[in-house]
Amino acid sequence: MIVAEKKPMEEVIKEIKDYKNILLLGCNECVTVCEAGGKKEVGILASALRMYFLNQGEEKRIDEVTLERQCDHEYLEEIRDRIDTYDAVLSLACGVGVQFMADKYISIPVYPGVNTCFLGATEKRGLWTERCQACGQCILASTAGICPISRCAKRILNGPCGGSTNGKCEISKELDCAWQLIINRLKAMGRMDDYEILLDIKDWSSDRAGGPRKVVREDVQE
């Protein structure tokens, strides 16, 4: 899923302080799971903002709506009939949702309420870690199911580098060395010989480097 984290309150206040009628728009997908921008977080943030502006002696209307998804036309259409009653939208969706909102309602200012961080997994409640950088050409078949592009600080395809110490990365003792994990898996699967296969220079054109990407499936288009 897409993992995000809440922006600091001060930053959010700075974004919206000049507007009177504000819609806080949550999303029921990834940001709900990572507890950054779902219905619950929308409610908490709305209360905190109301209290803040009340203390400042400012009268504001702060409404709460959480959509099934903000990255889908169908759900974003649900607010069309009321969108003109707001001066600004504070979206707690990931960057995709914020932009979809901006695309659709061209004259309404929209602000991000979360920082979109990465594609990752829930290790346990309150701990999410990165697993994928969406490079567009998956190499997991060659790396024992562990991705060095997202999990090695130098995205080294033929690792580990000389900084790997006690299974940890040179940049932090908290961070597993991705290549140590790959080697552990190769060993567990009895495939250590595969370690010596050189991974070719990667074609990064399907990555961010190739420009904004799209996936087209004509067979499912209506």
Next chain:
Amino acid sequence: MKEKTPSKLEKILASGNLAVTSECGPPRGSDPEAIIEKANLIKDYVDAINITDNQTSVTRMCSLAACIRLKLMGLEPVLQMVTRDRNRIALQSDILGAASFDIYNMLCLSGDHQSFGDCASGQNVHDLDSMQLIQTVRRMRDEGKFIGGDEIKRPPKMFVGAAANPFADPFEIRVARLAKKVAAGAEFIQTQCIYNLDKFEKWMEGVRDRGLHEKVHILAGVTPFKSAGMARYMKNKVPGMDVPDEVVKRMSDRPKDKQAEEGINICVETIQRLKEVTGVHGFHVMAIEWEEKVPEIVQRAGLLPRPEM
């Protein structure tokens, strides 16, 4: 191992002599004197001089310009190149630039992570990794081809090196990793600083078991400690460094004013012991900001005179 380039370092290694290299870190400014001075201190005691490439991710004068300075002095540079800061266009372009000045040696590295340096908030590139850089420069030289497949007019004649750290983890793949670098095309290796000699010799045993010592020239890396404080710092703070407790103790047991001398003694003894190890074809003396001690180390270790080529 047949010679493939005009590199003096390659010739010395091919002749069966023990090679001696050292390194200079470029200055954090544009004054060429800093490089010239360091080079003058060591030039008669080593066969080639590595120029580091923004080591520890701290912004410095570029390795290529400093290598050109050495060439202008009639010396033999080893151009260090990390994959952290440049994509494949810039790497190939700099290789050609170096070749245009007849720089004949190159060391392919991935580089320390930028978080260690003065631009921790910068991007890193890592378009290629160090093994792929080795492959790239070998292909440029041997096939006269760019990565994209086009032909190179006057291909670079680089003797291609790589680093090896016998002490990084996991130890069990350290020989396999060397084999991978050799398969990628590395012709010489400069190792991480060696303080744990037993572990290094164990690694060399594995290297010999696979016959890798006959396919690649291994230059053992040594760095003298200036003080017990430096020994402790290297042990505790530098990633991938293995400094045994007894070495730290040997330094700290000496009074402060005798520690530098003890550091040199350890370094000389290390070289003397490793000279006897089959497959060690030379030494890479990294006297960090202590270049003036290189002559003494090389002389006391019995590595003089340097061969004329």
